[in-house]
Structure formats: C-alpha cells, structure tokens
Amino acid sequence: MGYTHPISRRTPVEEPRTPPSVDEPTTPQEPLEPQPDQAGPEVVSATGKPTGAPPTARSQSGAYLTTSQGLRLKDTDHSLKAGRRGPTLLEDHHLREKITHFDHERIPERVVHARGSGAHGVFRGYGTAASVCRAGLFAADVETPVFVRFSTVLGSRGSADTVRDTRGFAVKFYTDEGTFDLVGNNMPVFFIQDGIKFPDVVHAAKPHPDREIPQAQSAHDTFWDFVSLHTEAQHHTMWNMSDRGIQASFRTMEGFGVHTFRLVDWEGATTLVKFHWKPKAGVHSLVWEEAQLAAGGDPDFHRRDLADAIEAGFLPQWELGIQTFPDEEDETFEGIDLLDPTKLVPEELAPVQPIGLMTLTANPSNFFAETEQVAFHGGNLVPGVEVTNDPLLQARLFSYVDTQLTRLGGPNFNQIPVNRPHAPVNDMLRDGFHQHAVHTGVAPYRPNSLDGGCPFTAGEADGAFVQVPAQVAEGQKVRAAARSFDDHFSQARLFYRSMSPVEQDHIKAAYSFELAKCYELAVRQRQLQCLANIDGDLCGAVAQALGMVAPAPTIELVDAEASRALSQVGTPFPVEGRKVGIVVDAVGDTDLAAAVVDAVTEARMVPFVVGPHGGMLDTLTVARTYAVSRSFELDAVVVVSGAPARDAMPGLDARAGEPQAQPVADAATVGLDPRIALLLGEMWRHCKVVASVGEEGDRALAAAGIPGEAPGVVRESDPQAVVTDVAELLALHRVWDRFTPVSG
Numbered sequence: 199m200g201y202t203h204p205i206s207r208r209t210p211v212e213e214p215r216t217p218p219s220v221d222e223p224t225t226p227q228e229p230l231e232p233q234p235d236q237a238g239p240e241v242v243s244a245t246g247k248p249t250g251a252p253p254t255a256r257s258q259s260g261a262y263l264t265t266s267q268g269l270r271l272k273d274t275d276h277s278l279k280a281g282r283r284g285p286t287l288l289e290d291h292h293l294r295e296k297i298t299h300f301d302h303e304r305i306p307e308r309v310v311h312a313r314g315s316g317a318h319g320v321f322r323g324y325g326t327a328a329s330v331c332r333a334g335l336f337a338a339d340v341e342t343p344v345f346v347r348f349s350t351v352l353g354s355r356g357s358a359d360t361v362r363d364t365r366g367f368a369v370k371f372y373t374d375e376g377t378f379d380l381v382g383n384n385m386p387v388f389f390i391q392d393g394i395k396f397p398d399v400v401h402a403a404k405p406h407p408d409r410e411i412p413q414a415q416s417a418h419d420t421f422w423d424f425v426s427l428h429t430e431a432q433h434h435t436m437w438n439m440s441d442r443g444i445q446a447s448f449r450t451m452e453g454f455g456v457h458t459f460r461l462v463d464w465e466g467a468t469t470l471v472k473f474h475w476k477p478k479a480g481v482h483s484l485v486w487e488e489a490q491l492a493a494g495g496d497p498d499f500h501r502r503d504l505a506d507a508i509e510a511g512f513l514p515q516w517e518l519g520i521q522t523f524p525d526e527e528d529e530t531f532e533g534i535d536l537l538d539p540t541k542l543v544p545e546e547l548a549p550v551q552p553i554g555l556m557t558l559t560a561n562p563s564n565f566f567a568e569t570e571q572v573a574f575h576g577g578n579l580v581p582g583v584e585v586t587n588d589p590l591l592q593a594r595l596f597s598y599v600d601t602q603l604t605r606l607g608g609p610n611f612n613q614i615p616v617n618r619p620h621a622p623v624n625d626m627l628r629d630g631f632h633q634h635a636v637h638t639g640v641a642p643y644r645p646n647s648l649d650g651g652c653p654f655t656a657g658e659a660d661g662a663f664v665q666v667p668a669q670v671a672e673g674q675k676v677r678a679a680a681r682s683f684d685d686h687f688s689q690a691r692l693f694y695r696s697m698s699p700v701e702q703d704h705i706k707a708a709y710s711f712e713l714a715k716c717y718e719l720a721v722r723q724r725q726l727q728c729l730a731n732i733d734g735d736l737c738g739a740v741a742q743a744l745g746m747v748a749p750a751p752t753i754e755l756v757d758a759e760a761s762r763a764l765s766q767v768g769t770p771f772p773v774e775g776r777k778v779g780i781v782v783d784a785v786g787d788t789d790l791a792a793a794v795v796d797a798v799t800e801a802r803m804v805p806f807v808v809g810p811h812g813g814m815l816d817t818l819t820v821a822r823t824y825a826v827s828r829s830f831e832l833d834a835v836v837v838v839s840g841a842p843a844r845d846a847m848p849g850l851d852a853r854a855g856e857p858q859a860q861p862v863a864d865a866a867t868v869g870l871d872p873r874i875a876l877l878l879g880e881m882w883r884h885c886k887v888v889a890s891v892g893e894e895g896d897r898a899l900a901a902a903g904i905p906g907e908a909p910g911v912v913r914e915s916d917p918q919a920v921v922t923d924v925a926e927l928l929a930l931h932r933v934w935d936r937f938t939p940v941s942g
C-alpha cells in the first residue's frame with residue numbers, strides 16, 4: 199500500500215524501470231520485466247501441477263527477433279522479393295507466418311459481456327462460513343488466488359465503459375479442491391426467470407439487426423418492446439434505470455451471485471444462500487451527464503480507474519457475504535420464491551453475513567491472454583457448494599461451456615494459462631484442438647489395468663464432489679413455471695419505494711429519456727402501463743415527460759416496506775483513493791498548491807494537479823492541463839488559482855459556453871480560464887465537493903458563479919483544513935443536499 203500514484207507525484211522520483219531513450223535502442227538486451235503492479239497467471243502445467251517457475255516463465259525470451267520456432271531473423275521490414283522492385287516470393291516463410299498469425303489474432307468476442315476489465319487478487323476466508331459450508335476456501339485465514347473480470351453486458355469490445363447497463367462481476371477462485379467460479383452481476387436480479395429466454399432478451403437489447411444501432415444502450419424500441427411484453431423483466435429494468443445502471447467505478451460496485459445456491463457442511467446438512475460482494479470503498483454511481491461526458495472524453499474510464507488504483511497501491515477490496523435461508527421443501531423465504539432470479543430478499547429480512555475478503559493486487563500483464571481468454575462457468579464448483587433448480591441457472595450450466603468451444607477454439611480452453619486449475623488434473627480427456635498436455639499411459643478409460651488402474655475414483659472423505667441426494671418431485675413433463683413466478687411488479691415497487699427522493703428523480707429521468715428514444719407509440723404506451731402497475735407517481739412523471747396520459751393500474755398496488763440497503767444515499771464510506779483536483783495557474787502560489795497536494799496524499803486520496811500547461815509548475819508535476827481536464831474524473835476540486843492560460847480562447851472554445859451555477863459575466867473577463875469555469879460549473883451541477891484555498895481561489899469560485907456558502911462548498915485559508923473538510927464531505931460521495939428533488 200506504499201505506492202505513490204504516478205500522476206500525483208509532486209517531485210520526480212525513481213521510476214520502476216529506466217525511462218525509454220529518445221533514440222531507438224540498438225544494443226541487444228533481454229525483454230524488460232513487467233511493471234511492479236502487473237502479474238500473470240501462476241505457472242502450473244496443463245494438468246494442474248505446480249512448476250515453481252516465475253510468473254514470467256511464459257513470456258517472450260531472448261534478445262533477438264525469431265520465428266515462432268526460434269529461428270533468428272535479420273529483417274522483418276521487407277518481404278523477400280525477386281529483385282528490389284520485383285514480385286514477392288511465395289517462399290518467404292517469415293512473411294507467411296507473420297501475416298497468417300496476424301489474420302487470426304482476433305477471436306470471436308463474447309456475445310454478451312464483451313467489454314471487460316480484469317485483475318489478479320487473493321481471497322481470504324474468515325472461517326465464519328464453516329457452520330454451513332465445508333468448502334476449504336472459506337476456512338479461517340485460507341488464502342486463495344483469484345482472477346476477477348468486470349464487464350458491461352450489451353456493448354461490443356469497442357464500446358464505452360460508462361453506458362447505462364448491467365455490469366458483470368465474475369470471480370475465478372483457484373482453490374486446491376478445484377476451480378470455483380462465482381459468475382454474477384452488479385444487480386441481484388435478472389431480466390428473465392428461465393434460461394430459454396436468454397437469446398430473446400439479448401436479441402432485444404442488442405443493436406437493431408437492420409442498422410446495427412444503437413450500440414451499448416437500451417434506449418431503443420426492441421428492448422422496450424420486449425420488457426413491456428415480458429413483464430418479469432420489470433424489476434431488473436428498474437435497477438437499470440436507477441443509478442445502479444451507471445456505476446462510478448468497478449471499485450465502488452456491488453456484486454451479486456443472482457441465483458440461490460445450496461451449501462453443504464461436513465455433516466451433510468444443507469443451507470440455501472445468496473452471495474453478495476460488498477465493496478469496502480462504498481457503493482457509488484455517476485450522474486447521467488457525467489456518464490455521457492466520460493463516454494466521450496474517456497471511453498476507457500472504468501478500465502483506467504481500476505488499473506490506476508492497483509498501480510498506485512489503492513488496492514480494491516470487497517467483502518464476500520451470504521444471506522442464509524432454511525433448505526425447506528418449498529424453497530421459499532418469507533413468501534419469496536428463492537428459485538426466481540427476478541426476486542431479491544431484502545437484507546432487513548436476511549442480513550448479509552461476511553465470510554471472507556477479496557483484495558485485487560495486480561493488473562494483468564497481457565490483456566488478451568488473461569482478461570480476454572478467461573473462461574467462466576457456473577458449473578465450476580467445489581465440495582460444499584451446489585446449484586439449485588433455478589431454471590435460469592440450470593440453462594447457464596449448459597451455455598457457458600458451449601460458448602467457449604467457439605470463442606476459444608475447441609475443448610481444451612481450460613488449459614489456457616489463466617483458466618488452468620491449481621489442483622491436480624487427471625480427467626481422461628484427450629486430444630482436440632490446442633492440446634497443451636503431453637499425456638502418458640495407454641489407458642484413458644475406466645476400469646483399466648494397463649495403467650495400474652489409474653485414475654481412481656475418490657470417496658467423499660478424499661474430497662470428492664458428491665451432490666446432496668435432493669428429492670426430485672414426481673410430475674408430468676411440462677413447459678411451465680411455478681405460480682410464485684407470476685408476480686412481476688411488487689419487487690420493482692419495493693426497489694423504487696426504497697430509493698431516496700433524489701434517486702427516484704434519476705429513475706424518472708432515465709425512463710423518460712429511454713422511452714423518448716422509442717419511435718413506436720405502442721411501445722411507450724405499453725411500458726407506461728407497466729409503470730402504472732409499479733408506482734403511480736413514477737408513471738405520472740414519465741407520462742408527463744413523454745406528453746402522454748398516465749394509465750391507471752390494472753392490478754392492486756400493495757405497499758412495500760422500504761429496504762434501506764437498496765439506496766446508495768446517506769451511508770458514509772472511506773475516502774481512500776478518491777481523486778481530488780488541485781487547480782493552479784502559471785503564476786499562482788505553487789507552495790500553497792504543494793501544501794494541498796501533501797495534505798491530500800496524507801489523507802490517502804489521490805491529488806491531480808490541474809495546470810495551464812503540461813510538465814512542471816515549479817516543484818509541481820501537472821497531471822492534467824486545462825485543455826484536457828474534465829469533471830467526471832474528479833471526486834472533488836480545490837482551486838488555488840485559475841487565471842486564463844495563454845491558449846484560452848473564450849470566443850472560440852466550444853467548452854466556453856455558460857457552465858456557471860449562476861449566470862455571471864464572461865468568467866475570462868474577471869480572471870478565470872473558461873475551461874476551469876466549465877470544470878467548476880460541472881462539479882457544482884453534479885453535486886460534487888468544490889473548494890477554494892486562499893484569496894485567489896475564492897475569486898475563482900466567485901467568477902464561476904459558485905455560491906460561497908452553499909452546501910458542499912469549502913472556503914479555507916489553511917491547506918490542511920480545506921482537505922479535512924473535503925474528506926468529510928467525500929465520505930458521502932456527493933453533496934446530496936445540493937440536489938433539489940422534484941419528488942413529492
């Protein structure tokens with residue numbers, strides 16, 4: 199945890215490696231070591247044997263360029279030709295190998311969750327799950343390596359991070375009992391109750407097939423046509439329309455296993471559970487304008503934030519918890535069907551009990567080899583963890599393996615380094631595309647005597663996975679669902695009623711925006727009817743925004759008791775790793791700015807010096823210039839001074855509109871760079887902390903139209919005092935009092 203963020207360094211320090219030279223290096227040397235924040239998959243064999251080799255054992259070796267077979271090459275810039283101006287010769291084996299491999303560098307992207315980011319880490323069990331689960335990874339102080347992949351659902355690999363969407367939250371545990379994959383989302387419910395509907399919901403949410411637009415968004419007719427007809431999707435849709443659909447970062451995102459699982463203890467007793475990941479940094483989201491600005495200004499916003507935090511030593515952490523329920527015949531709890539993935543159990547009814555801590559410790563050393571090729575599967579289980587008859591989960595048990603066969607080129611995708619188990623493998627599976635193992639013996643079958651009877655089956659005492667002999671109900675073969683699956687609106691109502699007035703306003707705005715993007719009147723009318731069956735106030739506000747009449751509900755609306763755990767507003771969280779901009783101009787008080795930087799660093803936050811130009815301002819390293827700094831990448835801003843820079847052109851700068859919180863004269867005429875005026879205006883509008891230190895800072899806020907005594911505005915003369923006040927406000931993420939809710 200002792201790193202200094204590269205972009206926050208005030209004075210030059212020793213870099214992790216020698217900086218590159220201006221001239222092309224000509225002296226041969228071995229490949230450089232990875233950066234200190236990077237790691238690769240542990241080096242185990244294709245059959246799970248530890249090799250003891252360093253993580254770089256699979257990386258390229260040798261100082262000279264070679265073919266894939268190790269033949270050293272003299273030239274890779276020119277094809278072999280019949281004379282300098284002649285045709286290229288077919289015998290150029292290096293050209294053919296280089297081009298052929300390039301032609302096949304891309305594998306098919308995931309149908310869903312294509313846009314992802316990953317990291318290595320470790321999970322440490324608390325031992326508190328021992329009473330309900332025999333799995334070794336949950337035992338006290340047992341540390342298990344993990345690889346985590348976060349993702350959006352709808353967009354392609356080239357889409358933006360901050361679109362309104364569900365996020366994937368998948369964790370691969372490399373246990374000594376086998377690999378355990380907990381494949382979930384940042385929302386505890388899903389659009390559908392049965393996996394047979396998965397192609398339908400994805401086809402509806404993806405870009406229209408005739409034009410291949412819109413990309414990575416649900417604001418279009420086919421999505422709303424589907425969810426308004428298939429009303430079991432309304433609960434998940436409500437989550438998507440809330441602030442949970444535009445998370446602030448992966449580090450501040452909850453994770454959920456979605457389904458109900460069955461845990462088994464050492465005596466064979468069973469408990470039904472739901473898994474929860476709780477971020478130590480708190481659960482925070484963007485506001486809609488921030489999400490749009492980030493998508494345009496930095497489409498890699500979440501990916502960059504995660505990698506930068508790990509590199510800087512602000513290691514992201516999540517506590518894994520479980521909600522437990524008696525494993526009874528009806529598989530319900532307080533009237534809630536536990537096999538229905540469109541339903542959640544409020545934490546007030548079943549508290550989340552912490553069972554372990556996950557810490558992300560290293561960035562991947564190669565995105566393709568690790569983040570892109572990692573393959574998750576809900577059927578990767580360990581003794582003590584079993585699936586239930588949730589019909590969505592049952593379909594996933596087939597689908598995940600099936601999709602990897604196409605994406606990763608055959609049945610041996612588990613032998614790709616990031617997918618290799620850390621437990622011994624003797625599976626009798628042979629051959630196939632990309633077989634890495636070199637098997638011995640002549641008898642890959644059972645029973646056999648030619649290989650000495652090996653492999654042998656294991657007993658339960660030997661750690662074998664033995665399913666609980668659960669009773670399967672007798673009945674007719676039917677395509678149907680339990681009647682308890684028929685309630686599609688009450689939990690959407692529960693979620694909406696659990697939101698603060700500010701969050702409810704955001705939901706109204708999201709529905710209004712998305713439905714306004716639909717061309718078909720029938721789709722809008724149908725979705726309004728769904729909203730009427732959830733909440734009359736919500737329906738009325740959206741109908742008014744669309745210029746339509748709000749319909750009456752077609753069902754009886756039953757009041758739901760709010761769940762405090764569902765709202766993101768009002769709970770304080772640690773400020774470690776939060777990003778604070780320090781604005782200073784070319785002639786400003788750099789000593790004062792340096793004192794603010796030091797105070798921010800001491801508070802375990804990340805200082806971003808925002809200056810008129812790149813490079814150095816006295817002893818300060820400028821992290822962002824006026825020209826590139828935008829509000830979405832900062833949690834708070836402290837202004838020391840912000841006079842117009844030499845490149846400021848108020849009359850021509852497209853960003854020099856009227857961003858002020860209150861209309862004032864052109865900020866540039868009163869000594870404020872128009873881009874800083876815009877920055878401060880956005881920070882004000884997005885209810886972020888805005889601060890000044892010293893007289894020049896006060897004048898800058900006034901020039902930007904920021905009221906000096908408003909909520910969340912800090913004015914101090916002492917750098918330590920201003921940072922203390924900023925940190926206190928940042929604990930609540932935003933200055934919620936500055937919003938003016940319209941909900942009554």
